[in-house]
Each structure stands twice: as C-alpha cells, then as structure tokens.
Amino acid sequence: MSSGSVKDGKGGFHYAYLIVAAGIAITCIPCALVLSCAGIYFTPVSSYFGVSKAEFTLYFSLLNLAMMVMLPIGGKLMSRFDVRAVLSVCVAIDGLTLIAMSFFSAVWQFYLAGILLGIGTAPLIYLAVPSLINAWCKKKVGFFVGLCMAFTGIGGVIFNPVGTAFIAAGPEGWRTGYLVFGIIVLVATLPFTIFVVRSKPADKGLSPYGAQEASAAEGAPNPAPVELGVSAGKAMKTTAFFAIAAFGFLITVNQTVYQFLPSYCQSFEGTLPQIAALSGMIASACMAGQAIGKVILGLVNDRSCKGGMALGICSGVVGVALMWFLPAQAAVLLVGAFLFGFVYACTTVQTPLLTRTVFGSRDYTNIYSRVSMAGALGGVVAATFWGWIVDLPNGFSIMFAMSLAIMVVSFLLGLFALTRSKKLEKTAD
Structure with a gap:
C-alpha cells in the first residue's frame, strides 16, 4: 500500500474507512443499547419495584433533558479538545452507568442514571458521526453519515433479543441485562474511540477522503484543505x-x-x-x-x-x-x-x-x-x-x-x- 493511496484513497485503503467503522461502533453499541433498547426494561423494572411505568420511565425524560443541556457543551468540548478523549469519556459514562443500574435498589437512582446517560449519550448520538465524517471526508459524506446512523436501528435489532433473553431468565434478569450491556459498551466501543478516532486527517498526516479528486476537479491538484463556512x-x-x-x-x-x-x-x-x-x-x-x-x-x-x-x-x-x-x-x-x-x-x-x-x-x-x-x-x-x-x-x-x-x-x-x-x-x- 503506497502512501499516496493511503492519503488520497486512489485505489487503496484510506484511514477514513476506519473512522466510519468507529462511527458504526458508536451508533450500534452505546447509542443503541442506551436508546434503542431502553423499552425492554420498562415493564420488568417497574414491576420489580412496584411502581407505574410512567414513574419509572421518568428517567428517560430526564435523559432527554440532560441531552438537550449537554449538546452545546459537547459541541464546545469537541471543538476545543481531542475528539477521541471526549468520546471516550462519554462511552465510559454510558458503560459504567449501565453497569451501576444493575445494582440499583430504588427508582430514584434511575433518575440520576438518566441524567448521566443523557450527558454521555448526547455527543455520541448527535455529534460524533456528523462531526467526524465532516472532518474526514470530502466526498460520500451523506452516504457515510447515513450508513453509520443506520446502525442505531440495526443495534436495536441485534441487542433487543439479547437483553430480552437475560430479562426472561428470572425476576431479576433485568440486572444481568444492564450489567452485560454496560460491559459490552466498554469492551466493544472504547478500543475504537481510544485507538481509532482522530479529530481530523492532519492528526494522521493525511488529507481528507476525496480531497485530491475535489481539488483536481477545481483545477488545483495539491492545495491545503480549506474548511469554508459560516462561524x-x-x-x-x-x-x-x-x-x-x-x-x-x-x-x-x-x-x-x-x-x-x-x-x-x-x-x-x-x-x-x-x-x-x-x-x-x-x-x-x-x-x-x-x-x-x-x-x-x-x-x-x-x-x-x-x-x-x-x-x-x-x-x-x-x-x-x-x-x-x-x-x-x-x-x-x-x-x-x-x-x-x-x-x-x-x-x-x-x-x-x-x-x-x-x-x-x-x-x-x-x-x-x-x-x-x-x-x-x-x-x-x-x-x-x-x-x-x-x-x-x-x-x-x-x-x-x-x-x-x-x-x-x-x-x-x-x-x-x-x-x-x-x-x-x-x-x-
């Protein structure tokens, strides 16, 4: 593999493909497990604690509120600091919170967990994929964003039956479900956010995917990448x-x-x-x-x-x-x-x-x-x-x-x- 093929994606592998893989991991695992699989726990957990579904699912409303508050903060953090550090912390928050939920003994504890999950999930579901693909790709941006985001649903298809099987194993099967989900988040996602994710191509000494083709089409074969836009x-x-x-x-x-x-x-x-x-x-x-x-x-x-x-x-x-x-x-x-x-x-x-x-x-x-x-x-x-x-x-x-x-x-x-x-x-x- 020549360095040219790595940098410019001409007939070879471009590091942007690994960024896409990281985006898929983020949407398919923590985002799907926190959001797409939440519903399978509503009935068993509310029944276990003897409360209404509305009382238990209040944690999910708090999760959404926390996401709304966290989004501008997450945007600033991702703009100012290393994206892999920000995303890794978010993944860790989600994974550890899911693990903690398997040990909870009162409904109010889930309310706190909902806030933490909102803080951790907001940058992952809303900002990670669009921001990374926007930074790493000059072509096929829409395709890559769509492909990554499709895995929020695919992750639900994969993991909902898994969680349901754990829940059905016994009256406290939901505890095992949360525990396993939390471990999966940490083990399967952190390697991508720590070792694969990079804020921008320059961090790897590369040009964005498709940059050379775009430059050639404009009649300038090797200009430095320029990000145009409105502040x-x-x-x-x-x-x-x-x-x-x-x-x-x-x-x-x-x-x-x-x-x-x-x-x-x-x-x-x-x-x-x-x-x-x-x-x-x-x-x-x-x-x-x-x-x-x-x-x-x-x-x-x-x-x-x-x-x-x-x-x-x-x-x-x-x-x-x-x-x-x-x-x-x-x-x-x-x-x-x-x-x-x-x-x-x-x-x-x-x-x-x-x-x-x-x-x-x-x-x-x-x-x-x-x-x-x-x-x-x-x-x-x-x-x-x-x-x-x-x-x-x-x-x-x-x-x-x-x-x-x-x-x-x-x-x-x-x-x-x-x-x-x-x-x-x-x-x-």
Whole structure:
C-alpha cells in the first residue's frame, strides 16, 4: 500500500474507512443499547419495584433533558479538545452507568442514571458521526453519515433479543441485562474511540477522503484543505439557523409517532383482530425503513440536499396516508410503516446534512450542536404530547393529520434555509 493511496484513497485503503467503522461502533453499541433498547426494561423494572411505568420511565425524560443541556457543551468540548478523549469519556459514562443500574435498589437512582446517560449519550448520538465524517471526508459524506446512523436501528435489532433473553431468565434478569450491556459498551466501543478516532486527517498526516479528486476537479491538484463556512456566532443570528432548528424540532416530534403505531394497530382489536396482531410487525417494518432510509437518504444527499429532504418527507407523507386510510390491508399497513421509516431517518441524517449544506464545514460542530438542542427538546415533549393526542376521541386520526401537517411545514422550513444559504458568505476564518 503506497502512501499516496493511503492519503488520497486512489485505489487503496484510506484511514477514513476506519473512522466510519468507529462511527458504526458508536451508533450500534452505546447509542443503541442506551436508546434503542431502553423499552425492554420498562415493564420488568417497574414491576420489580412496584411502581407505574410512567414513574419509572421518568428517567428517560430526564435523559432527554440532560441531552438537550449537554449538546452545546459537547459541541464546545469537541471543538476545543481531542475528539477521541471526549468520546471516550462519554462511552465510559454510558458503560459504567449501565453497569451501576444493575445494582440499583430504588427508582430514584434511575433518575440520576438518566441524567448521566443523557450527558454521555448526547455527543455520541448527535455529534460524533456528523462531526467526524465532516472532518474526514470530502466526498460520500451523506452516504457515510447515513450508513453509520443506520446502525442505531440495526443495534436495536441485534441487542433487543439479547437483553430480552437475560430479562426472561428470572425476576431479576433485568440486572444481568444492564450489567452485560454496560460491559459490552466498554469492551466493544472504547478500543475504537481510544485507538481509532482522530479529530481530523492532519492528526494522521493525511488529507481528507476525496480531497485530491475535489481539488483536481477545481483545477488545483495539491492545495491545503480549506474548511469554508459560516462561524457559529454569525450562523446563530440568521433566519436560516432558526429555520433549521425548527426543522430539527418538528421532524423529531414527528418521528415519535412511530412509538404509537403498535397502539394504533391494537385499537382495531374489536373490529380487525388480524390488524391488531400486527402491533409488533409494524414497529419492525418502521425500523427496517429507517435503517434502509438512512443509507438511501445519505446517498441522495451526496447529489442534492433538497432531493434527500424531498425523498424522506414525501415517503413519510405517503406512509402516513397508507396507514391512516387503508388500515384494513395488512400489507399496505406494513408498507406504510416502512415508508414512514424514511422520514424517521431524517432526524439523524437529513438534519445534520442540511446544516452542513447551509452553513458549510468551518464551524460545523458548534452550529450543529445548537441545532440538535431543538431536536432534543422535541424528544422531551413529543411522547407526552402524542400520548395526550391519541387519548382524545378519534385521537389516532388527529395524530396522523397533525403528522402530515408537520411534515409539510418541515419541508418548507428546509427549503427556506437552503434558499437563504445562497446569501451567506462562507469564509475560511
């Protein structure tokens, strides 16, 4: 392997591929185990302590609140310090907290754990992948971000059955589940964050993946890489920033509709029992859609951010329409859930890529950390909001109607931000 192939990725291995592997490890293991697998513990732990699910799952709301508060702090830390140190500390917090949860003897202890998990998970789920890929790649940025983020769902598919098996082993099987999950986080993720992750290609004496091709296309074969963009201070004073923040908030609120799709199926128990029996399959169909959708959205975004946004949101609109108006057809219902997975994928793929397209790469981490706060706030309020909506008369119809409206407004906000981007001056300093 020649040094040229390592540096420029021309027919050889580029270190950026290892960065992508690290991103996959981060999303598939700590992010999936903390977020995608949380639900399997709600019933056994609340039953063990003799409390309602609402009382126990308050820890998850505190987790989301802690993530929202941590995001701007995490953005500053990742901009000022070695990224591998910041991410390694976050992984350690998650792993050790999960291990500690296996020994808890009171529900209030889970509330403290939720805060710690929020602090540790926020940079991992929102900032790590977009920031690393943005720094290490000049081409296929969307594809790599989508590929990495797809593993939050894939990790859930892998580890939910594992955790369920431990939980089913006995009345305190949940303790073993938390213990094993914590050990997996530490053993399988820390080697990547400590030994593989680097803040930028210059740390390895390399150029970003695809930099030489991009330079050649511009007629300058060997210039030093230049990060063009808008500073965080200027970006946060623009209408485009507020439009993207609103996009992130609304698209996250809309994503949470997924959690109520099984309940929607169960609402047909008295009239269409065959549809009620699909409550588990509809969730799996949506998860499959979001995993595949993240990769496809990434690929489309590499050609057109507007095209990616249109694909994700239009798929969601069609998906909701199918589930709402044709619920009696099992196949159509599952296809609708699968398509809804594409707009679900917009939360962690389209939002960061839209931010990068509008504001550039220069101060990306700091800008996106602020945008992510809006998304995290959406996660805090969404479950309670939709829970209130579906309890109303004709609640599921209201939910779907509001979901359609939210997606249309989100698309218009994204278009507005892209239009304003053309008027922003992007500089290197």
